[in-house]
Amino acid sequence: MxxxxxxxxxxxxxxxxxxxxxxxxxxxxxxxxxxxxxxxxxxxxMKGVCALCGEAIQSESRVRLCRACIDKVKKS
Ligand SMILES: [Zn+2]
Incomplete structure (x- = not known):
């Protein structure tokens, strides 16, 4: 280990x-x-919070959305 x-x-x-x-x-x-x-x-x-729901996000991406909100946006 x-x-x-x-x-x-x-x-x-x-x-x-x-x-x-x-x-x-x-x-x-x-x-x-x-x-x-x-x-x-x-x-x-922790790199920030989702712009829509405030959930903590860890992504280094410029997109400030959590995975759940990204999925919701894609479906709408
Ligand atoms: Zn979110």
């Missing part, structure tokens, strides 16, 4: 390794999205 070992403190916090923060452009007080899928926790930088 690759990765950097970290300890979880009493409040469930971990420190994100500086090299990962730099690589992803995560700065102090930035919001991130924490998710879990099949036993794996992911932490992703």
């Amino acid at each position: 690759s990765g950097i070992e970290r300890s979880v403190d009493d409040l469930g916090r971990i420190v994100l390794p500086i090299k990962y923060r730099k690589r992803l452009g995560i700065c102090s007080n930035d919001k991130v999205i924490v998710d879990v899928d099949r036993g794996v926790i992911t932490i992703s930088p």
Whole structure:
């Protein structure tokens, strides 16, 4: 298994390794999205919110819409 070992403190916090923060452009007080899928926790930088519904989006694309709103627009 690759990765950097970290300890979880009493409040469930971990420190994100500086090299990962730099690589992803995560700065102090930035919001991130924490998710879990099949036993794996992911932490992703939040890039903005959907212009229509306000849902958090992670896309680097110029389109500021979430996947659900893109699908709605395509159907209409
Ligand atoms: Zn949306």
